[in-house]
Amino acid sequence: MILPIVAYGLPVLRRTTDEIEADYPGLKELISNMWETMYNSNGVGLAAPQVNKSIRLFVVDTLLIFENMDEQEKEEDYPDDDGIKKVFINAYIKELGGEPWVYNEGCLSIPKIREDIKREETVTIDYQDENFDWHEDTFSGISARVILHEYDHIEGKLFIDHLPPLKRKLLKSKLNDIEKGKVKVDYKMIFS
Numbered sequence: 001m002i003l004p005i006v007a008y009g010l011p012v013l014r015r016t017t018d019e020i021e022a023d024y025p026g027l028k029e030l031i032s033n034m035w036e037t038m039y040n041s042n043g044v045g046l047a048a049p050q051v052n053k054s055i056r057l058f059v060v061d062t063l064l065i066f067e068n069m070d071e072q073e074k075e076e077d078y079p080d081d082d083g084i085k086k087v088f089i090n091a092y093i094k095e096l097g098g099e100p101w102v103y104n105e106g107c108l109s110i111p112k113i114r115e116d117i118k119r120e121e122t123v124t125i126d127y128q129d130e131n132f133d134w135h136e137d138t139f140s141g142i143s144a145r146v147i148l149h150e151y152d153h154i155e156g157k158l159f160i161d162h163l164p165p166l167k168r169k170l171l172k173s174k175l176n177d178i179e180k181g182k183v184k185v186d187y188k189m190i191f192s
Helices: 027-040 063-067 071-077 141-154 165-179
Strands: 045-047 057-061 085-097 101-107 110-119 122-128 134-140
Touching (some): 027 045, 027 057, 045 141, 101 141, 110 141, 110 165, 122 141, 134 141
Antiparallel strands (some): 045 057, 057 085, 085 122, 101 110, 122 134
């Protein structure tokens, strides 16, 4: 089932989320619905707060990014990243590394706004998968970036928080429009 995506301005996007246990009600269905919602809205990642659940859960599929990229471009731009499709539950970052790099990010909860954001090249993260098995993995390139973007969501942060104050101020009217529902998107959203 496709779920509505929470728009900028709703408090759930600013909360630090809660850990969950394997018996979290309807978890398997929620994960399935998050995948369907993410694909329907052309995203490559989706965090539980974006579907109005304040829990430490997000999904990432960066294989989609590499689908339309030729092999030479992939090797030049992302040599250490083959893409991933994973569920992250109760995730915590252990270490950030590499040279910070800039990439133009967007967010399903903040439609029609894209900005250049600087993030670290690699992330080492502890997380549980959908079977609640623990993993510690290191990701790099675009996969690390998407993980860091979604991780921000479970910590109550948004990609625009990485912008300098002046840039955020320049976006204020666009953000106000999103908050008021004055934005046209081709997926379901919940506005404040």
